[in-house]
Amino acid sequence: DGGITQSPKYLFRKEGQNVTLSCEQNLNxxxxxxxxxxxxxxxxxxxxxxxxxxxxxxxxxxxxSVSREKKExxxxxxxxxxxNPTAFYxxxxxxxxxxxxxxxxxxxxxxxxx
Amino acid sequence: xxxxxxxxxxxxxxxxxxxxxxxxSTISGNEYVYxxxxxxxxxxxxxxxxxxxxxxxxxxxxxxxxxxxxxxLILPHATLRDTAVYYCIVRVAEFGNxxxxxxxxxRLTIIP
Numbered sequence: 001d002g003g004i005t006q007s008p009k010y011l012f013r014k015e016g017q018n019v020t021l022s023c024e025q026n027l028n029x030x031x032x033x034x035x036x037x038x039x040x041x042x043x044x045x046x047x048x049x050x051x052x053x054x055x056x057x058x059x060x061x062x063x064x065s066v067s068r069e070k071k072e073x074x075x076x077x078x079x080x081x082x083x084n085p086t087a088f089y090x091x092x093x094x095x096x097x098x099x100x101x102x103x104x105x106x107x108x109x110x111x112x113x114x
Numbered sequence: 115x116x117x118x119x120x121x122x123x124x125x126x127x128x129x130x131x132x133x134x135x136x137x138x139s140t141i142s143g144n145e146y147v148y149x150x151x152x153x154x155x156x157x158x159x160x161x162x163x164x165x166x167x168x169x170x171x172x173x174x175x176x177x178x179x180x181x182x183x184x185x186x187l188i189l190p191h192a193t194l195r196d197t198a199v200y201y202c203i204v205r206v207a208e209f210g211n212x213x214x215x216x217x218x219x220x221r222l223t224i225i226p
Contacts, residue, residue: 006157033212042201042216043158058213090157098209100146100165105157 003027004106006091011111013078013085021076021109023091029104031097032074036060037088037108049074050097078111086113118202123221126196132189134220136202139183145206147178148214149187151198151222158201158216161187197224 004025013019025032031050035043045058049068063082068074074093078085088110092103119137126132138147148163162169162176164185169176175188189196201219205211 004157031212035214040218042218043214045213048212056212088155092157097212098207100163100207102148102160102163103214104160107157108155110155 004091004093004104006089006106006109008109009107011109012114013111014114016080018077018079019111021078021089021091021111023074023076023106025072025074025091025093025106027093027104028071029093029095030071031094031103032068033092033094033103034058034064034066034074034076035090035092037090043090046076048097085111087111118204118217120200120202120217120220122218123223125223125225126189126192127225128194129191132187132192132196132222132224134187134189134200134202134222135184136187137184138202138204141182141204142206143182144208145204147176147185148203148205149174149176149200150203150214150216151196151200152219153198159198161200192224194224194226196222198222 007022033048034046037043044060046064047066049055065077090108091106094103095101149161150158152158164176178185199219199221201216
């Protein structure tokens with residue numbers, strides 16, 4: 001089935017450690033996105049990418065990094081510079097950036113600090 | 115993007131139609147209305163979207179008023195699996211406006 005796969009579902013990070021969250025899609029979508037969701041709050045955009053080897057900062061990019069080496073993959077690295085990384089991270093994709101087609105989401109990765 | 119207002123919670127009996135309202139009185143002519151839902155600990159699920167005409171798909175119907183200041187999401191025959199938080203989002207579909215702004219949504223509970 002076509003869809004977006006995020007892994008792992010749960011992730012624990014030690015202080016000062018970088019961690020990478022995986023996001024893979026087989027929908028042949030050009031655009032991919034990373035959001036962060038905190039308890040009881042809405043989603044905040046971290047980064048998005050409209051095409052391979054290109055990405056743009058969202059509202060809260062500080063302390064995060066991304067890469068887009070393949071169309072189907074958009075991994076997110078949470079660096080030690082992110083002081084409050086505990087959150088639910090959601091990856092999404094859409095056919096293209098700027099269109100009215102909806103974004104479709106994966107099932108998320110919940111990151112916690114040990 | 116225009117702001118949306120939704121009731122914080124609603125109940126609906128299983129098998130009945132669930133009608134979820136959304137107010138977006140400041141919507142502009144090029145803003146689309148999107149509906150998503152989120153079940154606890156899962157990613158948001160896209161339901162439906164529209165600009166000015168009513169829309170229907172296999173999941174739901176979207177009714178947008180003629181002045182576009184409000185809309186209603188209709189789940190025609192609610193089941194227990196429809197229990198979730200439902201989000202109404204208004205967004206201009208243009209390059210550079212990529213984020214989806216989720217408000218607090220409506221927590222819909224389907225009652226057996």
